[in-house]
Amino acid sequence: SPGSKKLKLPINGVKKIIAISSAKGGVGKSTIAVNLAIALKKLNYKVGILDADIYGPSIPQMLGVSDKPKSEDGKNLIPISKYGLQCMSIGFMVNQDTAMIWRGPMVISAIKTFTTNVFWDNLDYLVIDLPPGTGDALLTFSQEIQIDGAVVISTPQEIALLDANRGIKMFQKTNVKILGIIENMSSFTSDDGKEHFIFGESGAQKMSKNLNIDLLGTIPIEIGLREGADKGEPYMEFINDSLTSNK
Amino acid sequence: SPGSKKLKLPINGVKKIIAISSAKGGVGKSTIAVNLAIALKKLNYKVGILDADIYGPSIPQMLGVSDKPKSEDGKNLIPISKYGLQCMSIGFMVNQDTAMIWRGPMVISAIKTFTTNVFWDNLDYLVIDLPPGTGDALLTFSQEIQIDGAVVISTPQEIALLDANRGIKMFQKTNVKILGIIENMSSFTSDDGKEHFIFGESGAQKMSKNLNIDLLGTIPIEIGLREGADKGEPYMEFINDSLTSNK
């Protein structure tokens, strides 16, 4: 049963685990995971990022990493360092165009490798980019690993909030603490200064009130975020002010 | 093995099956599935829509359906009629805020119910909104069901194209014919007439050349599409000109 009181394991070499989640894909979960990890590093914490999105790993692209992780003992993997982060992703182990055609049990064994066989070096925070949806991969994470807090990402429209709500219910069933919601792509401002609510307006704010969960902040549509992700140069690494000042 | 030559089954009561797919979530797959089904109905075909996105069914919301499907024999389900479409979704069977916490085998048996126990009434086309990702649910569909053609949806940026490419590879491995690519959210035009390439420019066009797959059309960011989806009033049902004229 989902809420079983199985013992949840910590991950060796990691003090605190923050999971970035969204039940719906394409709302900016990976973008926020990468930029949040960079923001925490800029506050002088030792930070790692684990891309657990087995079916669509985007962290290698967003960090511009194409090396393969090394292993000294043939069993444990050494994270790759980039922009001062320790990074690990299933995407490092396969070619970019390989479709991960996996059945449930294979997904679970891949997740176990990530959480028990990676040599994280004394991290203050490990940011985990969780898989979207509420299937096998996500269920395994929330039941097996000691997540200290989950951040739920949503865009403002009804369709995305329905999914975010499902994700929140799942965390509640598997006893994972929810730190709060971040509303992403909340509006787009064109050159003439007009604000366009392409994906709706203040949806996450309404949800935060309904479910009594903190709204950690809202992030507008910012073309620099997308360009940075495509180029492998995270936005937060190359700008001076802090996007996360409201987090 | 993924490419096994298992016999693929047709679906009773259906002449042709068009699958709408995207390996990455949030690119507009469900929005296009609904509006394409409506467009085909407007061309006087008999059309059904099957929402196979087990973890995040959005068709009930997009069509404004809250009834539950009926069954006369306790085994077969009768589709719900709305806007002249025969509709079926896992979302009809559960509350909107239920998280589908499913392991692989349960996903597979749910898909089997949909493909063998629904009384489709003499359809010309069944449009299937496939699950995102390349996991259990998608694999089961492409291996078990006789899909006549798949349409791949992508937004123009690198990150989305990487995923779309993985999805295409998976179809090729499971011998599913690809009808073409649709690029969605290709640009946003503000009131001052300026076109903003928020999610990048002509990515899918490049991909269509590289992979020698037809580009069926491009769809701009249109706030009416999102508003229609949130209100349960599909855009294509309520406008006069044809968005699909280029499909």
Ligand SMILES: Nc1ncnc2c1ncn2[C@@H]1O[C@H](COP(=O)(O)OP(=O)(O)O)[C@@H](O)[C@H]1O
């Ligand atoms: N606030 C934003 N402004 C502009 N583009 C964004 C923003 N957030 C995300 N994106 C872009 O949207 C796309 C989807 O984001 P991604 O992080 O891949 O979502 P997810 O991980 O939820 O699937 C990416 O191309 C990303 O660069």
Ligand SMILES: Nc1ncnc2c1ncn2[C@@H]1O[C@H](COP(=O)(O)OP(=O)(O)O)[C@@H](O)[C@H]1O
């Ligand atoms: N061309 C478009 N213009 C404006 N909004 C769009 C467009 N295509 C999709 N959307 C909106 O984007 C969100 C994601 O679309 P959806 O169909 O749910 O994607 P997917 O099925 O790929 O997850 C929805 O809120 C939808 O209304």
